[in-house]
Amino acid sequence: MKRSDLNTSEFHPYYKTYIETLPDQDLIIILEDLKTEFINFLKGLNEENLKHSYALGKWTVGQVLQHIIDTERIFQYRALTIAREDLTPISGFDQDAYVPASKADRRSLESFIREFESVRNSGIALFGSFEEDMSNRIGKANKSKLSPRAAGFISAGHQKHHLLLFKSHYGL
Numbered sequence: 006m007k008r009s010d011l012n013t014s015e016f017h018p019y020y021k022t023y024i025e026t027l028p029d030q031d032l033i034i035i036l037e038d039l040k041t042e043f044i045n046f047l048k049g050l051n052e053e054n055l056k057h058s059y060a061l062g063k064w065t066v067g068q069v070l071q072h073i074i075d076t077e078r079i080f081q082y083r084a085l086t087i088a089r090e091d092l093t094p095i096s097g098f099d100q101d102a103y104v105p106a107s108k109a110d111r112r113s114l115e116s117f118i119r120e121f122e123s124v125r126n127s128g129i130a131l132f133g134s135f136e137e138d139m140s141n142r143i144g145k146a147n148k149s150k151l152s153p154r155a156a157g158f159i160s161a162g163h164q165k166h167h168l169l170l171f172k173s174h175y176g177l
Contacts (some may be wrong), residue, residue, distance in 0.1 A: 006032055006140055006154050015150035016159060023162030024155075024170070035107045039161055040125045043168060047118050055114060059174045063121065064104060068174060070117045071109035072100060074124055080160040081128050083166055084153035087144030088135050097147035104142050132157045 009029045013021070027035055047070075055067035064072065101142050132140075132153070140154040171177045 006137075008032075008035075008158055011152075011155055011158060013142065015151060015152040016155040017147070017151070020155070020159045020162070023166050024142065024158050026162050026165040027158060030114070030146055032154065035127060035131065035161050036111075036129050036157070038090060039050040039168075040122065044118060044122060046168060046171070046177075047121070048176065050114055050159055052114055054177060055112070056110060056118075057093070057175060057177075059176070063174075066103045066106070066171070066177070067112060069167055070121070071107045071112070072097070072104060073164055074117070074121055075103050075107070076100070076163055077121075077124050077128060077160050080163075081124075081131055081142075081150060083144075083146045084135075084156035085131060087142050087151060087156070088139040088153040089126070090142065094148075095144070095146040095151075101143040108113060128157070135151070 008024060008027050016024070027053065030038075050066070056065050057071070058065045079098055085096055087094065108126050135153055141152055143150050143152050145151065146156075
């Protein structure tokens with residue numbers, strides 16, 4: 006499944022900018038390529054970089070890393086729930102509550118690298134296991150329509166979005 010296979014009715018319009026940062030390739034290839042790119046980026050950082058914020062009141066690099074990992078997990082759960090035809094309403098989440106509760110600024114760079122790689126590998130396995138009909142199912146998450154395949158592209162685009170912000174805003 007490629008990005009161009011998505012229909013805009015499969016996701017909330019808010020996520021369109023994330024999805025548009027991605028190439029028109031198969032989702033698994035995108036997830037694999039972004040995993041490698043992101044891990045290489047992280048390996049170029051040091052422990053002090055984790056505490057850096059580009060402005061007062063903005064998240065630190067460590068907090069953004071935790072946010073990326075948390076969001077990826079949440080979208081994997083949403084994809085799994087919908088693919089398995091569980092009609093339980095999936096609520097939204099308050100990213101601003103997650104960040105301070107995560108205590109991300111106490112973590113090491115190596116712990117972020119290990120966790121990101123594990124979570125991404127889990128997502129690759131999950132999305133790779135879906136048959137076409139599972140990927141195309143439409144469910145509801147955060148009161149909006151969502152397909153499992155859209156959840157995968159949103160997760161990848163979200164990571165790419167933050168990688169671009171690290172470069173443009175954080176100077177990394």
